[in-house]
Amino acid sequence: MTFLQPWVLAALPLVTLPLVIHLINQRRFQTMPWGAMMFLASARALSRGYSRLRHWLIMALRMVAVAAVILAVGRPLSRGWLALAGAGRPDMAIVILDRSPSMQQRGAGGDAKLDAGRRRLAATLDTLAPSRCVLLVDAERPPQELARPVDLADAAGTPPSAAPADVLRMLQLAYDHVREQAAGSTEVWICSDQRANDWALDDGGWGSLRDAFAKLPQQVRFQLLADPRPAPGNLAVRVASARLEARGAGRELVVTVAVTRQDEGARTTLPLKFEIGGATTVVDLDLAGREAVLKNHVIPLERSAATPGWGRVSLPADDNPADNDFYFAFDEPAPRRALVVADDAAARRVLELVAGIPPDKDQRAGADVVDPKNLAAAPWDGAALLLWQADLPAGRDAELVREFIDRGGQAVFFPPESPAPGRVFAGMSWQAWSAHAPAARPESWRSDQGLLANTLSGGALPLGDLEIRRSCGLDGDGVPLAALADGLPLLVRSAVQDNAYFCATTPAPRDSSLAAEGVVLYAIVQRAIERGLEPLGRARQFEAGGSTTRLPPAPWNRLAGPADVPADARGAQAGVFAAAGKLIAVNRPAAEDAGRSVADERIDAAFRGLSFARITTGAGSADSLVQEIWRAFLIAMLLALIVEGLLSLPRRAMPARTSGFPAVEAAA
Amino acid sequence: MFTDRQPRRFLDPQVLSRLAAVPLVPRKPMVGTVSGRHASPHRGSSVEFAEYRKYVPGDDLRRLDWRAYGRSDRFYVKEYEADTNLRLCLVLDTSGSMAYASAGTSKIDYARRVCGALAYLASQQGDAVGISCAADGIVRTLPPRRNPTHLRLVFDVIEEADPSGPTRLPEVLHEIAETIRQRALVVVVSDLFVEPEALGQAFSHLRFRRHDVAVFHLLDPQELGFKFQRPTRFLDMEGGGAIFADPIDIADRYHRAVAQYLDAVRELVLESAIDYHRVLSDEPYEQLLARFLVGRAAGRGLR
Numbered sequence: 001m002t003f004l005q006p007w008v009l010a011a012l013p014l015v016t017l018p019l020v021i022h023l024i025n026q027r028r029f030q031t032m033p034w035g036a037m038m039f040l041a042s043a044r045a046l047s048r049g050y051s052r053l054r055h056w057l058i059m060a061l062r063m064v065a066v067a068a069v070i071l072a073v074g075r076p077l078s079r080g081w082l083a084l085a086g087a088g089r090p091d092m093a094i095v096i097l098d099r100s101p102s103m104q105q106r107g108a109g110g111d112a113k114l115d116a117g118r119r120r121l122a123a124t125l126d127t128l129a130p131s132r133c134v135l136l137v138d139a140e141r142p143p144q145e146l147a148r149p150v151d152l153a154d155a156a157g158t159p160p161s162a163a164p165a166d167v168l169r170m171l172q173l174a175y176d177h178v179r180e181q182a183a184g185s186t187e188v189w190i191c192s193d194q195r196a197n198d199w200a201l202d203d204g205g206w207g208s209l210r211d212a213f214a215k216l217p218q219q220v221r222f223q224l225l226a227d228p229r230p231a232p233g234n235l236a237v238r239v240a241s242a243r244l245e246a247r248g249a250g251r252e253l254v255v256t257v258a259v260t261r262q263d264e265g266a267r268t269t270l271p272l273k274f275e276i277g278g279a280t281t282v283v284d285l286d287l288a289g290r291e292a293v294l295k296n297h298v299i300p301l302e303r304s305a306a307t308p309g310w311g312r313v314s315l316p317a318d319d320n321p322a323d324n325d326f327y328f329a330f331d332e333p334a335p336r337r338a339l340v341v342a343d344d345a346a347a348r349r350v351l352e353l354v355a356g357i358p359p360d361k362d363q364r365a366g367a368d369v370v371d372p373k374n375l376a377a378a379p380w381d382g383a384a385l386l387l388w389q390a391d392l393p394a395g396r397d398a399e400l401v402r403e404f405i406d407r408g409g410q411a412v413f414f415p416p417e418s419p420a421p422g423r424v425f426a427g428m429s430w431q432a433w434s435a436h437a438p439a440a441r442p443e444s445w446r447s448d449q450g451l452l453a454n455t456l457s458g459g460a461l462p463l464g465d466l467e468i469r470r471s472c473g474l475d476g477d478g479v480p481l482a483a484l485a486d487g488l489p490l491l492v493r494s495a496v497q498d499n500a501y502f503c504a505t506t507p508a509p510r511d512s513s514l515a516a517e518g519v520v521l522y523a524i525v526q527r528a529i530e531r532g533l534e535p536l537g538r539a540r541q542f543e544a545g546g547s548t549t550r551l552p553p554a555p556w557n558r559l560a561g562p563a564d565v566p567a568d569a570r571g572a573q574a575g576v577f578a579a580a581g582k583l584i585a586v587n588r589p590a591a592e593d594a595g596r597s598v599a600d601e602r603i604d605a606a607f608r609g610l611s612f613a614r615i616t617t618g619a620g621s622a623d624s625l626v627q628e629i630w631r632a633f634l635i636a637m638l639l640a641l642i643v644e645g646l647l648s649l650p651r652r653a654m655p656a657r658t659s660g661f662p663a664v665e666a667a668a
Numbered sequence: 669m670f671t672d673r674q675p676r677r678f679l680d681p682q683v684l685s686r687l688a689a690v691p692l693v694p695r696k697p698m699v700g701t702v703s704g705r706h707a708s709p710h711r712g713s714s715v716e717f718a719e720y721r722k723y724v725p726g727d728d729l730r731r732l733d734w735r736a737y738g739r740s741d742r743f744y745v746k747e748y749e750a751d752t753n754l755r756l757c758l759v760l761d762t763s764g765s766m767a768y769a770s771a772g773t774s775k776i777d778y779a780r781r782v783c784g785a786l787a788y789l790a791s792q793q794g795d796a797v798g799i800s801c802a803a804d805g806i807v808r809t810l811p812p813r814r815n816p817t818h819l820r821l822v823f824d825v826i827e828e829a830d831p832s833g834p835t836r837l838p839e840v841l842h843e844i845a846e847t848i849r850q851r852a853l854v855v856v857v858s859d860l861f862v863e864p865e866a867l868g869q870a871f872s873h874l875r876f877r878r879h880d881v882a883v884f885h886l887l888d889p890q891e892l893g894f895k896f897q898r899p900t901r902f903l904d905m906e907g908g909g910a911i912f913a914d915p916i917d918i919a920d921r922y923h924r925a926v927a928q929y930l931d932a933v934r935e936l937v938l939e940s941a942i943d944y945h946r947v948l949s950d951e952p953y954e955q956l957l958a959r960f961l962v963g964r965a966a967g968r969g970l971r
Contacts, residue, residue, distance in 0.1 A: 034902035035765030041926035
């Protein structure tokens with residue numbers, strides 16, 4: 001049980017007051033001559049069981065009454081089963097708000113999970129009255145002090161976000177704050193809907209964070225205000241691609257839209273509303289099952305339509321309004337230029353061909369073969385991809401390549417015939433060649449994302465058909481994307497430079513069948529070019545919560561999206577923004593649409609060893625989690641006094657003053 | 669009559685004058701020594717007709733009813749009730765417990781007034797009055813006499829009664845039952861703090877001796893109510909040991925014990941046909957005596 005005035009509990013020894021008074025009273029006896037000793041002797045001989053029990057009951061009830069008064073003055077709080085966590089009044093309360101789009105799900109009362117949770121936390125903390133209240137809404141922003149806990153209920157200060165909530169990083173910020181501020185007992189309140197992408201429980205940082213909190217000298221309690229209620233009928237819309245194509249005298253916008261549903265609902269027809277340049281069109285989309293895709297939907301545009309442009313796809317209102325809109329930006333396709341640096345002629349020829357053939361005949365593409373000794377003269381500015389089959393760059397060459405990668409360019413490195421020992425780039429280095437006889441085949445690869453992801457139709461790339469005759473060993477800190485049967489890496493992404501890939505073989509026929517089975521190599525190269533084009537183009541798609549280092553600096557001018565977006569929410573709010581001559585369409589990440597919740601047991605495991613409690617509530621409930629219950633103690637005191645009074649009443653009426661013998665007296 | 673002496677504290681002339689209007693009568697025929705105003709079990713010469721009886725040789729011819737002879741041609745003797753005097757034996761409990769007084773009048777003072785008034789009333793109507801003071805035994809005793817000088821001695825005994833010592837009332841009553849040879853009105857004024865069983869045997873003994881027994885059961889209001897608040901060390905006024913008790917703790921059991929005792933007294937009184945009067949010491953004794961006298965007068969005529 002928690003008390004708002006715990007110092008009053010120091011008066012609890014007063015509970016013994018009735019006992020002390022009783023003992024003092026026993027010592028202050030009087031002496032009296034008495035005639036009717038025979039009755040006293042009889043009374044002492046009679047059974048004392050009930051009388052003694054009543055005596056002690058009365059004493060106990062008096063003590064209960066005193067205790068109830070003291071406890072009532074101490075202003076006790078009811079925390080339900082939270083009391084099991086042994087919570088008391090904290091010195092500091094840290095509130096971590098999950099503002100991800102899924103927290104916009106509406107409850108029965110029409111309140112979003114975020115709003116309801118925020119109000120409940122405000123009421124709770126207002127009752128708990130911690131000395132300090134700190135709010136964490138974002139992993140990118142430092143903790144902010146709240147003057148009063150009720151300020152938490154102010155929605156303007158904590159608007160919903162399009163970015164996922166990085167709970168782990170926010171907890172790390174909370175840990176840093178607790179350690180720096182050297183606060184006393186601390187309560188960390190987490191308001192979340194337990195979505196898997198927000199919690200990222202597979203991250204190795206959870207273990208170290210748990211150990212760090214456990215080592216803190218002060219007591220830290222974690223309270224999770226969870227609302228994992230799913231929204232079965234909720235629909236989410238997402239634009240997979242939007243590209244501008246020339247058709248005759250005009251232009252067309254080719255859009256691929258996917259609508260997902262969290263359960264297998266009934267077949268229905270959805271009106272998809274496209275809004276482009278102020279014009280609105282509605283397209284019906286049949287939805288059966290969990291997903292429906294409107295593939296390559298063509299929207300004609302006027303030739304004179306300004307580029308870059310933007311648009312929005314909307315769904316009818318449902319449980320969660322945050323995933324009913326998707327913004328996109330489009331522009332004239334930039335030339336698909338690639339730089340090829342290769343020592344081996346066969347490999348160079350293959351790479352030049354693969355990079356120079358556009359996926360669409362209307363697009364311009366080309367590959368520039370660059371002499372490794374004259375890199376500075378290469379057309380770096382217009383290039384989206386660097387294909388490098390030579391010794392890893394070093395010195396000035398390395399700086400040029402690093403600048404290219406840092407501005408968003410993609411690079412795929414292939415091994416040279418004789419790798420220079422000790423040459424390291426992007427944390428990776430080539431080792432010795434090894435021959436495979438018979439030829440090795442890729443056994444596993446990442447098909448969910450990255451360069452080897454499945455196609456839009458869901459089909460896998462035919463990596464299994466490749467024959468790898470020779471491969472070069474790789475050493476360094478990288479993320480394997482494809483591996484051979486014996487575990488040797490085939491394609492690795494650098495952990496230091498996200499845009500740098502290392503392929504363990506070359507497309508030369510003596511090394512592999514990458515050229516013969518050209519689909520895989522073509523997909524890798526074209527996908528890398530597609531990625532490299534993003535920073536080059538004037539229209540960008542950006543997933544909220546991603547790295548903002550390559551985004552244009554502030555100020556951003558909002559063209560579309562929610563009106564109450566704070567100025568500093570760059571890249572965290574959905575909408576279309578203009579900055580530095582570019583259009584940036586910001587949307588929620590794809591994982592938000594999946595709607596997968598984390599099991600309670602996994603969260604319990606993440607907080608194992610720490611003081612942790614979960615309060616699972618329904619959306620829309622805004623009752624305070626903590627209530628003052630001093631009235632109950634006053635009622636208990638009254639009841640104790642009433643029962644004490646009843647027990648103190650004489651049990652037997654006093655014998656009659658007169659004889660009560662009418663017959664005898666009348667007879668006389 | 670008290671002009672030459674110091675007034676008795678326990679006598680109130682006004683109360684006595686009011687009570688004198690009601691005669692003190694026994695519930696049973698008395699056997700007196702002289703003619704009086706009370707019924708006797710024997711035939712006598714009063715004006716109250718009793719019965720006809722067949723003439724037997726030796727009867728006084730003057731008592732023959734000639735009119736009955738004329739009607740029936742047989743000799744009948746006409747008999748009349750005999751009137752005699754009353755012998756009032758007062759038994760005053762002078763044990764230590766009679767000295768208790770929670771407020772105002774003590775039980776012994778109350779008993780003195782009752783005994784004094786009854787002695788005076790009996791003497792005024794020509795009855796003999798005697799008194800016995802009972803404590804550990806018969807402390808003082810005066811046999812019933814009729815003369816005014818004897819009444820003064822009775823008053824002296826009443827006035828000098830000193831409550832002390834334990835109560836052995838049943839033994840005293842047994843002794844009195846054996847001592848008084850003729851029928852008498854025995855009035856016991858006591859708090860009866862003795863075992864009811866022994867008391868019942870004593871009353872049966874008195875009844876067996878054909879005495880008319882009246883009991884004034886004196887109790888103090890505090891002895892009945894037991895309204896103490898503080899823990900108390902009770903000292904036995906009759907010389908026994910002390911008892912320490914918390915009245916709040918023991919009150920209910922005390923009341924239960926008192927109720928059981930009174931129920932037992934009620935039973936023995938019903939069995940012994942005792943003229944029983946329970947009285948608290950805060951009740952005016954004039955009312956008590958008036959009730960006592962009127963109750964007896966209502967049953968007058970029984971023989």
